[in-house]
Amino acid sequence: MRTTDYSALQPASLAATNAVFIGRSIRLSLRNVEALIMAIVLPVMLMLLFTYVFGGALDPGGDYVNYVVPGIILLCAGYGSASTAVDVATDMTNGIIDRFRTMPIRSLGVVIGHVAASLFRNLVATGVVIGVALLLGFRPSASFLEWLGALGLIALFILVLTWLYAAIGLVAGTPAAASGYGFILLFLPYLSSAFVPTNTMPGWLQGVADHQPITPVIEAIRGLLTDGPVGSNGWLAVGWCAIILLIAFVWSSWAFRRKAGRR
Amino acid sequence: MNKHAIEVKGLRKRFGSQIVLDGIDLAVETGTIFALLGPNGAGKTTLINILSTLVAPDEGTATVAGRDVVKERDEVKRAISLTGQFAAVDEALTAEENLNMIARLSGFNSREARARTAGLLKRFDLTASAKKRVKTYSGGMRRRIDLAISLVAERPVLFLDEPTTGLDTLSRRALWEIILDLKKQGITIFLTTQYLEEADQLADRIAVIAGGRVVANGTAGELKARVGGEVLELIGGDDGVLRTVPTDGSIQDVRRTLSELALLYPQDTRVSIRKPSLDDVFVALTTTAGSKEVSAR
Incomplete structure (x- = not known):
């Protein structure tokens, strides 16, 4: 009962392919209810925890909320994008990837879809953090342009982290392993100026904290949102992000191709 | 095409x-x-x-x-x-x-x-x-x-x-x-x-x-033809198949095979003769060393 001849059908364009995969990943995100609740509840919990439990001790003046908002945003971005590693690893261990790979399309789109969905999820989570922070007394002094700059930097940071997690998901053998390796990255914000100024740390740790990429990102966002100076942190932050993004993207593409030859 | x-x-x-x-x-x-x-x-x-x-x-x-x-x-x-x-x-x-x-x-x-x-x-x-x-x-x-x-x-x-x-x-x-x-x-x-x-x-x-x-x-x-003419199936007391042996179907080969098998199995073992199935082919072709003599028969 052959009805139509599809042999002349042109496969989907690169843009159409990526659009389909992005749609798929966002749909999967919305369907993963536990992860979605986590993505919304976690920022609220962290915000409350740092402001009311630690905040009093860290800054008895009650102004800690203004200090900690950028740190919470990045911490949540870390948690939120970590699931990308699991999503990617799950896809790579399922039969579906073989189907995509045997179609005349650019199948790296599967990963691009997960990255785009993570960016979307985490920007929503960032919105939640800022909303809760405002309720708890966060008083940003940023102009419209400064807000744009801060949000742009946050989006860039999420993108960087998500591509890193995607690469981890691609090299990890199983989703569980991906989740384990990804955990390491979650500690980086604690070793930065996210929660306490680095000059309160012992000398050797201060060296690490001052020169790791998260500190300039935090400082730049803090400077943009509140009255502090941004200084060279802006360019440092963008520079770090650009370098790591490039590495993560190349690493991902390489790992994706290499996996193809293995299976 | x-x-x-x-x-x-x-x-x-x-x-x-x-x-x-x-x-x-x-x-x-x-x-x-x-x-x-x-x-x-x-x-x-x-x-x-x-x-x-x-x-x-x-x-x-x-x-x-x-x-x-x-x-x-x-x-x-x-x-x-x-x-x-x-x-x-x-x-x-x-x-x-x-x-x-x-x-x-x-x-x-x-x-x-x-x-x-x-x-x-x-x-x-x-x-x-x-x-x-x-x-x-x-x-x-x-x-x-x-x-x-x-x-x-x-x-x-x-x-x-x-x-x-x-x-x-x-x-x-x-x-x-x-x-x-x-x-x-x-x-x-x-x-x-x-x-x-x-x-x-x-x-x-x-x-x-x-x-x-x-x-x-x-x-x-x-x-199926590769396995030969007829397959001998030895059936034990509990109706389970003890062994299948391909033959070329000739009276000589069946008799020779049976007399060899008679020495190896109890006297009350029953025999049935049937056409080879693809299973027999598979077993004959894919099993190694030990059963090579079976497929060589």
Whole structure:
């Protein structure tokens, strides 16, 4: 009962392919209810925890909320994008990837879809953090342009982290392993100026904290949102992000191709 | 159109120190069903993965629809569809969403994709469950949606890696019907299986592989003929088959075989004589050393 001849059908364009995969990943995100609740509840919990439990001790003046908002945003971005590693690893261990790979399309789109969905999820989570922070007394002094700059930097940071997690998901053998390796990255914000100024740390740790990429990102966002100076942190932050993004993207593409030859 | 939809010459593949394919040669005529039969670990999936461009061979060449699977990957991809051993379906999506996604990726616009999806759901009797997530499907339904997805773009060559493994008899037969129907449409089907009955029922030609080599290649009838005229079956006290031994069917050979066996088994062992099944071929061809004397008889 052959009805139509599809042999002349042109496969989907690169843009159409990526659009389909992005749609798929966002749909999967919305369907993963536990992860979605986590993505919304976690920022609220962290915000409350740092402001009311630690905040009093860290800054008895009650102004800690203004200090900690950028740190919470990045911490949540870390948690939120970590699931990308699991999503990617799950896809790579399922039969579906073989189907995509045997179609005349650019199948790296599967990963691009997960990255785009993570960016979307985490920007929503960032919105939640800022909303809760405002309720708890966060008083940003940023102009419209400064807000744009801060949000742009946050989006860039999420993108960087998500591509890193995607690469981890691609090299990890199983989703569980991906989740384990990804955990390491979650500690980086604690070793930065996210929660306490680095000059309160012992000398050797201060060296690490001052020169790791998260500190300039935090400082730049803090400077943009509140009255502090941004200084060279802006360019440092963008520079770090650009370098790591490039590495993560190349690493991902390489790992994706290499996996193809293995299976 | 090419006479052979698939041609494989001297294909070798190793993973580390393990030789998976050790010089495979075969050809599949366009519009036929070809079954690759072999035990687990024989290299069936590796061969399918090479033919479907997922894995590059170490040596040898393979063409699908006249195109080289290494040098012309993109052209090959436009000619094939793969249903892997593990359902290649997105379990978190519904059947409808899966079909629609693949239709869009295949280049259909959204209206065409919807029409194609509806048509396939109907044809594979999945319309009632179209809006349920594939996660909730039974094994048989899962295989059906998997096959339906493979047919979205109507490629001329279809690879099926153990399409009915783990299915109950009824679902297996339903799937066989579908596969035979696809052949009628002119699609060339290359399938792997561990089930002799499946190869017997479906395939125009069968290749048996073991240890990375093709040990036999022909129609089901030809393969059965290779085992010889008649098979002796020794049946024990509990009605279980103790041993099957092929003979050439001549009175001499049957008598000689029986007198040898009489020394090895209890006197109350019963004997039945039957035509060889594909099972006998399989056992004779794929088992190593110990049973070589059996196939040499």
